Amino acid sequence: GQNIDQPTEMTATEGAIVQINCTYQTSGFNGLFWYQQHAGEAPTFLSYNVLDGLEEKGRFSSFLSRSKGYSYLLLKELQMKDSASYLCAVSGNNRLAFGKGNQVVVIP
């Protein structure tokens, strides 16, 4: 089975940097995804890590350590529009298992 753990909520100031952590336990691993979800909307794809290390994509970076069952998403130069829930999802056994998401609230 799969077990995914994420902290629930954080508040940060516009322009700041925020790190969102995700730990997981899974019997099969084919990669880890990060999605952004605004309230009442479907998730949108942010990043995909299958090998250890850091993947950088503009203001967003994602890191994976498979041996530790750990990933983080780094959001730089926070903007008001980044206020959303950030979901990590582990791919394995032909399915995606989602964490509950971390709600990020960006304040001026």
Next chain:
Amino acid sequence: GAVVSQHPSRVICKSGTSVKIECRSLDFQATTMFWYRQFPKQSLMLMATSNEGSKATYEQGVEKDKFLINHASLTLSTLTVTSAHPEDSSFYICSATGVPPTSTDTQYFGPGTRLTVL
């Protein structure tokens, strides 16, 4: 690229009626489509996985006779909630994985359907 649409975006129905939700991949062929349900402040919970032309695989605890899934083509899957009850009120989201060159690993999500059963 990799756009998934859902219709309707919102539906309100009376208890006991059936509701059909469509999920379409607009610019790619979807080998596999997934149906999720999400309650407020909760995670996405996978309901079923469907492959074109074959029967859907339902997750444990999801009634296949209540949530009918049809995946008749590489671009369309439908979810029918039969004899809906207020506890079925939720946000239903579909996703799809593609045929190369579209990524076969990344799931692309539709915009979701908000179902309210009175």
